[in-house]
Amino acid sequence: MQENKIIKLTVRDVRFPTSLEQHGSDAMHTDPDYSVAYVVLETDSDAALKGYGLTFTVGRGTEIVVCAVKALSTLVVGKTLKEIVSDFRGFYRLLSSDGQMRWVGPEKGVIQLATAAILNAVWDLWARVEGKVRNKPLKTNTFECSILLKVVCGKKNRFHTQMLKEGYPAYTTSCAWLGYTDQQLTQLCSEALAQGWTKFKVKVGADLQDDIRRCSLIRKLIGPNNTLMIDANQRWDVNEAITWVTKLAEFHPLWIEEPTCPDDVLGHASISKALAPLGIGVATGEQCHNRVMFKQFLQAAALQFVQIDSCRVGSVNENLAIILMAAKFNVPVCPHAGGVGLCELVQHLILFDYISVSASLNNRMCEYVDHLHEHFESPTIIRNAHYIPPKDPGYSCEMLEESVQKHQYPDGEVWRAIEQQGKQ
Numbered sequence: 001m002q003e004n005k006i007i008k009l010t011v012r013d014v015r016f017p018t019s020l021e022q023h024g025s026d027a028m029h030t031d032p033d034y035s036v037a038y039v040v041l042e043t044d045s046d047a048a049l050k051g052y053g054l055t056f057t058v059g060r061g062t063e064i065v066v067c068a069v070k071a072l073s074t075l076v077v078g079k080t081l082k083e084i085v086s087d088f089r090g091f092y093r094l095l096s097s098d099g100q101m102r103w104v105g106p107e108k109g110v111i112q113l114a115t116a117a118i119l120n121a122v123w124d125l126w127a128r129v130e131g132k133v134r135n136k137p138l139k140t141n142t143f144e145c146s147i148l149l150k151v152v153c154g155k156k157n158r159f160h161t162q163m164l165k166e167g168y169p170a171y172t173t174s175c176a177w178l179g180y181t182d183q184q185l186t187q188l189c190s191e192a193l194a195q196g197w198t199k200f201k202v203k204v205g206a207d208l209q210d211d212i213r214r215c216s217l218i219r220k221l222i223g224p225n226n227t228l229m230i231d232a233n234q235r236w237d238v239n240e241a242i243t244w245v246t247k248l249a250e251f252h253p254l255w256i257e258e259p260t261c262p263d264d265v266l267g268h269a270s271i272s273k274a275l276a277p278l279g280i281g282v283a284t285g286e287q288c289h290n291r292v293m294f295k296q297f298l299q300a301a302a303l304q305f306v307q308i309d310s311c312r313v314g315s316v317n318e319n320l321a322i323i324l325m326a327a328k329f330n331v332p333v334c335p336h337a338g339g340v341g342l343c344e345l346v347q348h349l350i351l352f353d354y355i356s357v358s359a360s361l362n363n364r365m366c367e368y369v370d371h372l373h374e375h376f377e378s379p380t381i382i383r384n385a386h387y388i389p390p391k392d393p394g395y396s397c398e399m400l401e402e403s404v405q406k407h408q409y410p411d412g413e414v415w416r417a418i419e420q421q422g423k424q
């Protein structure tokens with residue numbers, strides 16, 4: 001491999017005004033503007049070779065993540081890709097354990113989101129250099145791990161026969177954001193059914209009567225055999241979660257997602273225990289800030305679905321550890337992707353999980369939201385409610401430069417126009 005010295009890192013604050021139409025809204029995030037801190041790495045070897053990475057946020061505060069990326073950039077610029085990937089663990093620790101910056105983490109919050117943006121760009125760069133999609137180079141260390149060894153056989157078949165032909169099963173969240181009207185919900189859900197979707201997630205948690213009405217509506221539309229999931233985005237305390245979800249049990253949700261504070265491991269364990277007799281599992285992970293938290297959730301039997309996120313933790317590096325732990329505890333991984341760019345990224349991780357780790361589709365599916373894919377160079381491909389494996393080399397999060405410029409905050413034309421309207 002050429003040395004590929006990283007000579008420049010740029011980071012931009014890119015925001016989409018999704019709150020205007022309530023896309024992405026839930027019981028805690030009532031006005032999300034889907035946003036990213038968008039990182040581009042440049043190397044000395046070839047002007048056309050760049051690494052693209054991002055981390056997802058929901059509007060205000062993206063500028064803080066941008067600042068954190070800038071602070072971390074001194075640890076990246078000047079390194080060669082070869083140096084980084086030949087001791088990736090060392091590089092990961094350099095970023096996450098810097099003697100001064102770790103005080104503002106460690107491995108949680110803004111600094112962790114910034115770490116993810118940079119590492120996502122490094123993985124993208126590495127894949128482009130090797131001319132591979134992201135889930136491919138991950139094959140190399142299989143000999144080290146007994147979990148991986150168990151499923152070596154059948155890998156080709158899983159990739160070529162199943163994934164390339166059928167794809168990875170997905171569910172949709174974009175029919176039932178909390179701020180959507182019943183009419184919108186009905187229309188989107190009917191359209192999704194016609195397109196072949198069979199698994200649907202509904203936002204709940206603000207008002208019980210609204211939840212009963214919306215869940216009843218959607219259950220009637222999708223029928224008894226399709227799958228329904230509900231997501232409260234941390235709105236309740238532990239007892240409230242149990243009482244509330246019990247009242248929604250008649251709609252047979254497969255899981256309740258983020259019922260309470262994302263750090264309350266034992267609270268999730270109590271909820272899991274109380275809801276198990278109703279056949280409802282607990283799903284969480286989109287705000288689970290590092291692998292140690294996941295370890296505790298798994299050890300405490302506090303979740304039944306592991307929702308990895310490609311930007312919340314330290315990129316592929318940390319997600320690999322989480323995927324392996326989930327396999328050890330025999331808990332299915334069902335990634336979170338409700339945001340901009342998350343579907344593009346996380347599809348690589350779930351393909352890796354299926355091809356090289358779990359070898360199972362049982363109780364597994366990857367989230368999909370139908371928003372903002374048109375801003376990416378290699379947008380996700382969905383066929384018959386399945387993710388079709390990406391073909392372009394990289395980690396799929398390069399954005400169209402025109403989109404970045406238009407949506408850059410606060411100077412892009414989209415935001416200037418919104419500011420103008422506000423003044424009128």
Ligand SMILES: C[C@H](O)[C@@H](O)[C@@H](O)[C@H](O)C(=O)O
Binds near residue numbers: 026029032336337367
């Ligand atoms: C603010 C966001 O849209 C969240 O509501 C979203 O990520 C959600 O929790 C999900 O599971 O997709």
Ligand SMILES: [Mg+2]
Binds near residue numbers: 233286
């Ligand atoms: Mg969620």
